[in-house]
Amino acid sequence: MVLPRLEHVGIVVGDLEAAKAFFVELGLEVEGEMTVEGRAVDRIVGLDGVRSDMAMMRTPDGHGKLELIRYRRPAGPGGDPEAPSNAPGLRHVLFEVADIEDVLARLQPHGAELVGELVQYEESFKLCYVRGPEGIIVELAERIG
Incomplete structure (x- = not known):
């Protein structure tokens, strides 16, 4: 199928x-x-x-x-907006961006906080997790090289 x-x-x-x-x-x-x-x-x-x-x-x-x-x-049960990256369930969505540092700066006034660190992964991407509204984890990826 x-x-x-x-x-x-x-x-x-x-x-x-x-x-x-x-x-x-x-x-x-x-x-x-x-x-x-x-x-x-x-x-x-x-x-x-x-x-x-x-x-x-x-x-x-x-x-x-x-x-x-x-x-x-109806009202739903409360979630855990501080759930760690390895908690079961849908944990993050990834978006590829052109300038990761610029995107991070623009998202901070909207409550975005780094979950870990901004890291260059090998010679392919700069990557990071940010926690946004409702505790949603968004992974940002900037293609390099």
Whole structure:
């Protein structure tokens, strides 16, 4: 079986506006926003009484998308925004950037903090993990050489 493509990755957030601002600063574009609710939504996500706001973010090339979701109801369990990089579950998303130091500087006012260090990996990439809003870990990669 061959998958046609990966459509998007969904990330649940508490502060949709802060998450959108962070990813816009990173270079993603808001493709669309909407609020969803109703029996069909309840059945899809396996919850009752769902009402959620969503923002679809896309990379400038149009090939990558993140769906940011804020549930108005029902209330969900709290997550661990300080979970380490090796905790089970979806742990990070990676974006290739042209100037990693510039991107880091632009993301800091949006709450981004280095998880470890900015490191040159062999002769191929400069890499780092940053923790953004809601504890989301974003890996940044600048191709070198």
